[in-house]
Amino acid sequence: MALPITTGQAAGPLEPGRELTAAGQRRWSALRRFSRAIRTNRKATIGVVLMAIFIFVSLFPGLLTHQSPTAFSSDITAAPSAAHWLGTDNIGADIYAQVIDGTRNVMILAIAVGALTTAVAMVIGVAAAYLGGLWESVLSFVTDVLLVIPIFPLLIIIAAYFPNAGNLVLILVLSFTGWSYTARQLRSQAQSLRNRDFLLAAQVRGERSFYIIMVEIIPTMTSLLLASFLNNALYAVLAGSGLQFIGLGKSNNVSWGTTLYWANQNAAWTTGRYLWFIVPGLCIALLGVAFAFINYAFDEIGNPALRPLSAAKARKAAEASTRRRLASHGARAR
């Protein structure tokens, strides 16, 4: 993979006439470092590209297919053909259209659950750490109980009581059962922050607890919050598809999980309709991979010790950096 070409790291204002505050400059250079990190880290690149593709498909399904995913037709469980690229399902609807249209529902599920779960976890985790005392004991107990109870069977049972769950119910149920792991992580990080000097300084200034939590603690935890969001989105994709696959929460939603459900019900692999289940499943896998790769890459970007390195490549990269630096150093001296 080619080494990135940089023009050196500028420390001063970037455009003549445009003055940035010190904080603004820091944020700008952080952004540039960030995007460079993404470009050089192969995993991050793959993840971001995949994600971009899925986001595009979910925003503009009309560009990719004109068929309806649910229309009846007489062409039942047909093999792939020019008219139906992936064939049709048991009511004659176009499978390709289902995959395309389903993308939006899956993305909504992933993003909504990711955000909601992280939000709930944040409230509970940070409150537990910050309020301490009885609150902490009670919240921690609830968190730990939910952590050890097997979630998937619980989801199945809850979903069994809601036989016609739509997307919204699915989102709520997934969020309110999946927050415990994240809450624990956030709680322990908040606990370690609790006694740091900048918080004591805020208290001395007379700030109220709520302000301290929102303005001082939470922004410090952004990297963990981001990682949690990605993790929970991944959980939503897999758990949600899993539930749909076993027939819960199907209703009339078009989604990869439900397509797989029908594929399974009609024994697609014995009737030779392989693409019926391979393609939706592959999409779930790829979306999951996108979330997982981005998350893992963030881990590596944040903790350089974890990056894959080949000694020879590392030395070459280092020598190139030194050469560049000496060259620019020399140029500046002139």
Place this chain on the structure above:
Amino acid sequence: MRFVIRRAGFFLLTLWACLSLNFFLPRLMPGSPADRIIAHLHGAVSQATVRAIELSLGINNTQGIWTQYVAYLGHTATGNLGFSYSQGEPVSEVIAGALPWTLGLVGITTILAFILGTAIGAVAAWRRGSRFDSVMPPLFVFTTAIPFFWVGMVLILIFSVYLGWLPAGGNIGQLAIPSFSPSYLGDVLVHAILPALTLLITGIGGWVLTMRNNMVTTLTEDYVRMARAKGLSSARVMVDYGARNAILPNLTGFAMSLGFVVSGAILVEYVFNYQGVGYYLLNAVGYDDYPLMQGLFLIITVAVLAAILLSDIATAILDPRTRTAG
């Protein structure tokens, strides 16, 4: 020792929470669970049958709710989990029949995944900079993100439909008679391979990644440098000083991963029609057989808690710091 007792106490508390959940959930949900069961039986039932069904759900409208609650707890403690109308047997018997299959499949693959995954992760961290380490992590990140059921279906496609080597489903052949004969055991094994492979492929990645990351951090510790300074062999340094310490967070993470394992087991049993606990759970949902559902949920929870307790004991054995902290 105190540490273990405290954990056991916590688990009992959790179990009680589960039981309470089991009890109150049907009563909180819209409609009456009894009505739904009756709907399944096409409404042509006598009052007596309705009463029997309600009783097995712990619903007794002649008593106050707290009395029912206490009675329910009492029943469960004595092993009376009600009657499964969809299977025509007491719930406890359905569970007794299904549990060994699931424990065998899931138990063995989980342990295998843990051992193999941890070993691969340790070696990858030890050989940082090699091709092994640049390939393994991305590969396993990939495997952790793919859904269980899809892997199962793909494996069926390859090994069953295309190659015809392995059966596509069931835990035993149709005509098998349970015994300890080689042919029976062989049959069991053959039917277990694909489900086991599915669980292994999806489950191993997590262990590899966490072990590798822990190990990379551990290898930078001073005591590892000290071990090298003492002239110990590479193998000894990697195992005794590196892995012994790196594995500890993995054991605590074991508890978290069990949720993942359980969901995998359920989906895999479904795809392969493997008649274990997960299969019956999903079956029960289809029939609105609440007593069976709740009984299975309970047994799954008990199994998970037992496994967590075991891993806590293992941590206490391997890490002397937890023992004195107790």
Place this chain on the structure above:
Amino acid sequence: MAHALADDQNGLASPPQDGPTLQIRDLSVEYVLESGIVGAVDKVSFDVNPGEFLAIVGESGCGKSTLLFGIAQLLNPPAEISGGSVTFRGRNLVKLSDKDLAAVRWKDMSVVMQSAMNALNPVKSVGAQFKDAMRAHGVTSQEEIAQRSAEVLRMVGIDPVHLKSYPHQLSGGMRQRAMIAMAMLFTPELIIMDEPTSALDVVAQRSLMAQIKDLQREFHFAVIFVTHDMSLVRHFSDRLMVMYAGQVSEVGPTQQLFDHPHHPYTVGLMDAFPSIRGPRVQLTGIPGSPPDLARPPAGCRFAPRCPKVMPRCETNPPPDYELEGTSVRCFLYDGAPEVLSD
């Protein structure tokens, strides 16, 4: 008893060295980073004689710990030795294979690290850690292992019952002493110590240093002792080496360096530490900060902060000059004979 054991392990005992125990020549260590190559240790040369106590001092980041690990062949990536030799008992350690190196390790050269809490394996008992060192060098008899382990613990004033203890069960001072005991298992010729007293309070520090000196007097091993505490150095070391920005600025007999420091940096260091009994003097620090080792200056590395800087200092790196048994890297002494690397 201790000597006998060491001799046994060797097969045949080497007679005490006539020349220096350790000869470092032009040793350089680099950190290979994505942002560039950082030269942490630059062409360092010095000797350590048998039974000598050599102290290495310098500011944080001057490369002294890196130097130690470079000598002991214990560098972790991204650090690597980029040149020079480390001759110990006639063999260049840099070029030795892992197997040959393992035979030398601990038997002839051992290491004591800064924090015993981090340097001892938390999941193994103290006794177990002594044991695996001995077994790695062919001592298999349980009795011998137990006996020797108890013996070294007694040497440092710890009751042998603690062989069964885990590191977290011992106090800080005990842990450090246990580490020293471990380093003494084979009474090696050279013990390298990286700030072993920094984590202790002043009283414990003195007691540990006294213990080390006693052991040294009894068993005649050489010590390389890295520290940033000049007061410790004054009382306990024979020779003193001052490092700055990865290079040796001055090295010589301790008393001499304290009484007549040559290099402007050494002068600055001496002035920065007040004497508790002497007259009250104005404390002077050394203004400025060490150079960025990713972009080292072309000439003398101390030039930007030197009160006696000359024009040639900024463009040419000074060689090492020898005067009165001390080696100084400073143009102020141009005219004295230059130290040539052999």
